[in-house]
Amino acid sequence: MGIFTVTKKLLLLSTGGTIASVASSTGLTPGESGEELVNTLQALPYEITVEDLLALDSSNIQPEEWRLMAETVYARRNDYDGIVISHGTDTMAYTASMLTFMLQNINLPVVLTGSQVPMNVLLSDAPRNLTLAFAAAAACRPGIYLAFDGKVMRGCRAVKVRTTAFDAFESVNFPPVGVVTSDGLERHPRRAVPTEPCVLNTKLDLNVSLIKLFPGFDPQIMLAMAESGCHGFVIEGYGLGGMTFVRRNVAAVIGQLSRMDIPVIAASQCLYERSDLTKYEVGRQALLEGAISAHDMTSESAITKLMWALGQGMDHAQVKEFFATNVAGEVTLPEETEEN
Numbered sequence: 001m002g003i004f005t006v007t008k009k010l011l012l013l014s015t016g017g018t019i020a021s022v023a024s025s026t027g028l029t030p031g032e033s034g035e036e037l038v039n040t041l042q043a044l045p046y047e048i049t050v051e052d053l054l055a056l057d058s059s060n061i062q063p064e065e066w067r068l069m070a071e072t073v074y075a076r077r078n079d080y081d082g083i084v085i086s087h088g089t090d091t092m093a094y095t096a097s098m099l100t101f102m103l104q105n106i107n108l109p110v111v112l113t114g115s116q117v118p119m120n121v122l123l124s125d126a127p128r129n130l131t132l133a134f135a136a137a138a139a140c141r142p143g144i145y146l147a148f149d150g151k152v153m154r155g156c157r158a159v160k161v162r163t164t165a166f167d168a169f170e171s172v173n174f175p176p177v178g179v180v181t182s183d184g185l186e187r188h189p190r191r192a193v194p195t196e197p198c199v200l201n202t203k204l205d206l207n208v209s210l211i212k213l214f215p216g217f218d219p220q221i222m223l224a225m226a227e228s229g230c231h232g233f234v235i236e237g238y239g240l241g242g243m244t245f246v247r248r249n250v251a252a253v254i255g256q257l258s259r260m261d262i263p264v265i266a267a268s269q270c271l272y273e274r275s276d277l278t279k280y281e282v283g284r285q286a287l288l289e290g291a292i293s294a295h296d297m298t299s300e301s302a303i304t305k306l307m308w309a310l311g312q313g314m315d316h317a318q319v320k321e322f323f324a325t326n327v328a329g330e331v332t333l334p335e336e337t338e339e340n
Contacts, residue, residue, distance in 0.1 A: 008081040008138040009047045012038060013072060015054040015061070017088025019115040019126045030055040030088075032119060037086060040119050041127055044134055049080070058088025058095075058114070063307075066095060067202040070102040073110055074200040082109040082137025086130065089114045089160055089168055092146060096155025097301040100144045100328045101308040102202050105194035109140040112155060113147045116166055125149065125166045135185050136178060141193055143328070145177065152178030152185070156301045156330035159271065172271055173296040173332065191329055205310035207231040210303045212269060213238060219253035226262050232310050232319070233257070234265040234294065234302045241266045241275035241293065243286040251285035258290025263310075263319040267294035267302050274332070292320045294331075301330045 014020060014034030022031035034050035053072060054065060073083055087095060096112050103110070113133035115126035133147040144155035146169060153171035162168045178187045207229050211222070213236060222233060235250075237243050243250040243266070254264045266286055268275040274296035287293070294302045309322045326333055 007045065007047050009049070009079070010134055010137050011076055011080045011083045012048060012050045012134075013053045013069065013083060013085045014050065015058075015065070015069070015085060015087050016056040017058050017086060017092075017114045018117065019086050019088075019113075019119055019130070020055070021057075021118045022120065028118065030057060034086065037119055037126070037130060041131055044131065046134055046138055048134070056088070058091040061088065061091050061095060063098075063204055063206055066098045066102065066204075069095065070099055070200060070202050073099070073103060073106070074198065077106065077108055077198060080108065082111065082134075082140075084130070084133045084137050085110065085112045086133075087112050087114050089116065089148075093155075093158045093160055093169070093298070093300040094304060096144055096146045096158055097298070097330070098304040098308070100154075100156040100301075100330060101305060103144065103198060103200060104328060105142075105196045105198045106144065107142050107194060107198050109137045109142060109145060110155075111137045111140070111145045111147050111152070116164060116168055132180060132185070139185060139187060140178065141189050141191060143191060147178075150180040151176040152187075154329050156328060157298065159298050159300060161271070172298050173273065174329070201308075201312075203311035204307045205231055206307060208233065208303060208306050208310065210234045210236070210299060212236045213243065213250065215244075216248070217244070217250070218248055219244075219250040222253055222264075223256065226257060226260060230262070232263045232265070232306050234267055234299060234306055236267050236269045236299060237275065237286070238269060241268050241286070241291075243291070245285045251289045251291075254286055254291050255289030258316055261316045263306070263316050264291050265294050265302050265306055265323060266291040267297065267299055290316070292323050294323065295333060297331045305330065 016030030117124040119126040
């Protein structure tokens, strides 16, 4: 009896970005189709379908485009074994994080990728990144991923850390789920296959703000923003999440906002490790006033999670509970033994 292998069916959703850019009189601009991107690659052992969804620099990718991507993935999720999204690098971590919340319990791998150099340039990183994304879409467990420079990362843990180098992305506070070695794509699956059906939910509240604390920051600005319609904040504090309370009392303003039912998520300006508001007085003051810890979440994941939570109509207490919940591997909670 012969051994038969099934060719994986993959879909490429092209959205533009550097990977598809061409030179123009106004600078690099998306100009190549998804079909042209695929035709540049060596022959791949997959059945690949291409759909040109957008042609945008990722600086122009916004919530409207997130919704379109999520809706398209949801509509195609049962027709393919995996989906690749080619995307500009500048906002790709935000998109990957948001798709994680919009497409909870997705039933196939969805892999975002892009490049630092356009596909049509000699020695570009685009061919190997796109090839890696297809391999990950064919081999990884269901979930949202970002593939770049030989690494496959959870989408909600990826951060762009370099502007021009090929190793532009890192998996922050969680190891990559796949790495390219001389043996191929070496996977380290840590998350169980979803048992609940995928639910598409693209409701967002965009009236949020991400603030980086600095010495001399006047927290009254946050109250003015709230009066102008801001419904929630992510504030990057110092170190473990410390907030000023001498003269310019950030902690007191957080208390005022909390009593107005406006959540303030306390993250750290440090890229690695966690925020912990319990250790220092400057953190405890904020915690006592109602600050909600982001723990070890990336800022990209924290702000998109807040948009999504408020979009569901959650109040302050519900947002606090939601941020104490590991939805899709975006956070390591203090009491967790990470097995995902």
